[in-house]
Amino acid sequence: MKSARQNPNSTPRPSKELKLSRTAAPTDLSPVDWQRGLRRQFGREQAFGLENLTSEPFFSEFRVSNPVSKSSYRVAIRGRGPGGNFCSCPDYATSELGTCKHIEFTLDRLEKKRGARSAFARGYQPAFSELYLRNEGMRRVHFRAGTDCPTTVREAAAGLFDVEHSGMLPDDRFDELERFMAIASNSGHELRAYDDALDFVAGRRDAVRRAAKLDQLFPRGAADPKLRSLLKVPLYPYQAEGALFAVRAGRALIGDDMGLGKTIQAIAATEILARHFGLTKVLVICPTSLKYQWQSEIARFSGRQGKNAARVINGGRPQRQKDYALDDFCKITNYEKLKADLDLIDAWAPELVIVDEAQRVKNWNTIAARALKRIDSSYAIVLTGTPLENKLEELISIVQFVDQHRLGPTWKLLHEHQVKDEAGRVTGYKELQKIGQSLAPVMIRRRKSEVLRQLPSRTDQNLLVPMTEMQMGLHQQNADVVAKIVQRWRKTKFLSDKDQRRLTCALQNMRMSCNSSYLLDQETDHGVKADELAALFDKLFADPEAKAVVFSQWTRTHDIVIRRLEARNVGYVSFHGGIPSEKRPALIERFRDDPACRVFLSTDAGSTGLNLQNASTLVNMDLPWNPAVLEQRIARIHRIGQARPVQVINFVSKGTIEEGMLSVLAFKRSLSAGILDGGGSEISLGGSRLNRFMKEVEGVTGSMGEGEAVTSAEEVTSDAAVYDAGVAREAGADASVDAGETAIARVDGSAAPPRSPKPDPWQALAQIGGQFIAALASAKNPDAAPHPWIERDPATGVQNLKMPLPSPEAAGQLANMLSALADSLRGRMA
Structure with missing residues (x-):
């Protein structure tokens, strides 16, 4: 059987038409006529290319090409009116108008040719018969008998197709079509069955057969x-x-x-x-x-x-x-x-x-x-x-x-369901239940x-996310340091205190780089986790009662999350060790009682003793090495009194130390307290304890897998827009569990990657001030975990303060500003 196209309709076309508005239908036209008129109007304005693909001058197949988009479509002309013609473009397939701009362009060009009026008056009268798909209002398969159609085929068609409706095939008789086509084939008569009609029939038949097989299986x-x-x-x-x-x-x-x-x-x-x-x-x-x-x-x-x-x-x-x-x-x-x-x-x-x-x-x-x-x-x-x-x-x-x-064409759906004011602005929707019925x-x-x-009462999901190129660079830089120290330990089975500090610092930097580059340089914000969290919240908070608890070891993670929350006007509280104990109950109360407060951001200062059952989703931006700490986090919402199933989501960066932690430790073994979770930067290990620790480090860093660095374009288009770091929030450090935040120096002495934003000296001063206050609090309380800025002489017990400086550029700007401030004060005192 051959492939061609389609059926005539000799509806007369008006010779002159008024210019139609594309935004509002004229009062004297129905929506269908308005939409057809727009396509006719637009088609006649185009400078498309037109190529006749057969020897027939009018009722033929054409190729219509758009020189701007470089696209082309097949158009079949069978008459002037809608429904009988065909175009392979998407608009014709979905508009239910029976026409499109390509058909209208072709008709306009043909009508200007000599002999067009008489040709269209005679109509389309081929010798062969056609099985085609009409797309006027609804998609229906139709049969049109050719002038040479034999009696046997005409009789078979009369028994199958609805002659009163232009030879339409009834919906409940698709299975009989194959037998009819066999009769036509055996008669020797040419029946042209077009691809779109055959695809439509095949789809309907496949659906019936698939349903029957599922019922059997x-x-x-x-x-x-x-x-x-x-x-x-x-x-x-x-x-x-x-x-x-x-x-x-x-x-x-x-x-x-x-x-x-x-x-x-x-x-x-x-x-x-x-x-x-x-x-x-x-x-x-x-x-x-x-x-x-x-x-x-x-x-x-x-x-x-x-x-x-x-x-x-x-x-x-x-x-x-x-x-x-x-x-x-x-x-x-x-x-x-x-x-x-x-x-x-x-x-x-x-x-x-x-x-x-x-x-x-x-x-x-x-x-x-x-x-x-x-x-x-x-x-x-x-x-x-x-x-x-x-x-x-x-x-x-x-x-x-x-x-x-x-759902039918967009123009039709919007016409039926949009509610507009007098100015034509959409103010709402109506009869949406009909859409639900159509979608069922x-x-x-x-x-x-x-x-x-x-x-189930609780489900856990490890969500693997990629790293950006900058993150991977920071992660690899510190991974190289770890590899060198591990190699040295393999040879000597000994590590100096300095190497142990450098190792701990590098491992901590690797983990922080998995969240965002901001945790390391406090300027840029290259990372995927915070934006994936924001996308998750976009879905979660579609439920007006939904709330979530988000854990991270570092308050700097809170900073980058807060930017996303504030951009979406999502209420939150930030809970960490730097918040005075007398202020903590108010934060918890607000999260429980304020419907607008949807997110509870917490460090591990909130992993014990808090009851947050009003939330049913818990997100771990980073996972602790100690499985007990992880379960303590989850227990904040998965506890007696929780009325809803709990969902735990763990963000894990692909191809990093975090994935290594999953594959090797699987959070079944606990490292000695304080080694990596909230411990000081100076840790001394020896003997079997050091051996066990180094074997864990080898296992974790050797099982990181392969990662893929996403490009900036992919970050933006996958709802992961890169946020430029602005002035950081002034937040107190968590003296007990956020001490690891200070282990961010480049431990191998290499230069940091180029940084586009200039460092803010006041931001640096605020952060140093916050850490300074936290260090003093740590020194005052001997039972607290040691702050990394505090060094204690093991012989005398004397405590010394070791304060890291900001970057040279920020330090220079800060010095200049403080100097100018001092001069101003001296001038006032004089």
């Missing part, structure tokens, strides 16, 4: 015991329901609340498709920061191992070409790589596309969003906890990737309150 539905053994971990009933829903729909949106396990549902659906429907190629598209998380969870839940099971797409174009050429079950890429890799993705031809955190692409007119919509696959699963955040258009765009016809076949969404009884 899992007769008890989500309660079927075979689903419990599908993955390495058992599915909760609502998760099994979500997986089956996605497979049954073929292309689906899972919009469950955050924390309900959308990832595991997508993996479960993938395994069903792979084991029972022949799926062999899966493409996961997610934010850069989640690529390794997907790789880890595919291995964990599905049991598929090795890079061939789930390969993270990294590196430059040559490396990505090699990766896409490999025979993998799953490939994992990020939004920023889509446009550049469309040709590679198309060549690899994924059968299932999983789109995670779809709400990250809020503007679906972006390059990444347009590229995403160009990816073709039989199956699709879109995951988002917030399918509708601000505007109805956001939901429309997300659904369009799942099923571009599900492709979207499943559950609230936590709906599945509360199915949820």
Whole structure:
């Protein structure tokens, strides 16, 4: 059968038309006529290229090319009116208008040719018959008999197609179409069945067959015991329901609340498709920061191992070409790589596309969003906890990737559901329940309150995030110092006190670099964790009652988190060891009782003795080495009196000391108290204790894995905008657990990387002042953990103050300013 196009409609066209507004419909035109008129008006204004692809002068197929966008579309002309013509552009496919600017441009050009009037008056009368798809109001398959159509085919068509509705194929008779096409083929008559019509029919038939097979495989539905053994971990009933829903729909949106396990549902659906429907190629598209998380969870839940099971797409174009050429079950890429890799993705031809955190692409007119919509696959699963955040258009765009016809055209949906004032401004939406009904076949969404009884009392998630290039540089610089000291210990089995201090300092710097470069230089803010936390809060706080506790060993982490919270007008309290004990109860009370206070930021000063059960989400920005400290943190919200399931999220930087801590220690063994968590910078170890410690260091730093440094562009477009460090908050240091903050000097003596912002001398003075006060408090209290600025003579017990200076530039500016201030004071006194 041949490929061509389509059916005539001889509706007359007006010779003169008024200029239409693109923002408001004329009172004498219906919305449909207005939209058609806009396309006719716009099409006639274009300077497109037009190429006739056949020898027919009017009722032919044409190539319409846009010299600006370098794109081209196939247009088939069968008449003047809407519905019978065809264009391969997205607007024609989704607008339900039966026309588009390319069709209107072509008609305008044809009508100016000699013989056009008589040709259109005679109409389209080919000898062959056609099976085509009309897209006027609804997509329907139609049959048009050619002038040479034999009686047997005409009779078969009369028994199958609805003649009163232009030969439309009824929805309940798709299975009979194959038999009709066989009759036409056996008759020797030419029947042209067009690709879009055949694809439409195939999709409908596949859906029916897939549903029947699922009923056969899992007769008890989500309660079927075979689903419990599908993955390495058992599915909760609502998760099994979500997986089956996605497979049954073929292309689906899972919009469950955050924390309900959308990832595991997508993996479960993938395994069903792979084991029972022949799926062999899966493409996961997610934010850069989640690529390794997907790789880890595919291995964990599905049991598929090795890079061939789930390969993270990294590196430059040559490396990505090699990766896409490999025979993998799953490939994992990020939004920023889509446009550049469309040709590679198309060549690899994924059968299932999983789109995670779809709400990250809020503007679906972006390059990444347009590229995403160009990816073709039989199956699709879109995951988002917030399918509708601000505007109805956001939901429309997300659904369009799942099923571009599900909600109908945007113009029609907005006309039916927007509420506007007299000035034409959108003030609200109406009849949204109709949208929910339309989405029911492709979207499943559950609230936590709906599945509360199915949820475990506590779930823990290690969220792997990448490092920026600057972070990786800082981390590697300190890792090199650790490697040298470890090598020296291997040879001598001895470390001097100086080496032990340098080792502790370098390890601490490695850990701090995982949060942000700000923790080391107090100027820049290169890092992913704080922005991932902000993105998590954007989802979490969609629930007006949700609250979260965020732990970090360092108050400087609080600083970078607070910037994100204040930018979003999210209320918070910051709790650390520098806060006087008499002021602490008020902070706790505010977090408990103030609905606007959503976040409790805490160092390990708050890991014991606090009851924060009004929060059900706990985030560890950095993990302690001591598992007891970790459990103390979690116990702040996971305790008697907690009415909701608790979610614990641990941010772990990929390819760093933090990942090494996970793989080697797994938080099952506790190092001696004070070595790395809140200990002083001068620690002496000896004998077997030193040996055990050094073996732990070897294990952790030797198991860091491979990391990927995200570029600044990827940071910005994946909701991880880089914040320039401004004037830091003046916060007291935690004398008991934040002492490690001072171990930030470059222990190998090398120069720091270039810093774009100039150091603020007053900021440096404020930080030195805060640490100075904390040091005095430590010296006053002999029972407190020693402050790193305090040195005690082991023989005499005399305490000395060792104060680090700011950077030379900041120190110079500070000296000049203090000198000027002193001169001014002397002048006043004189």
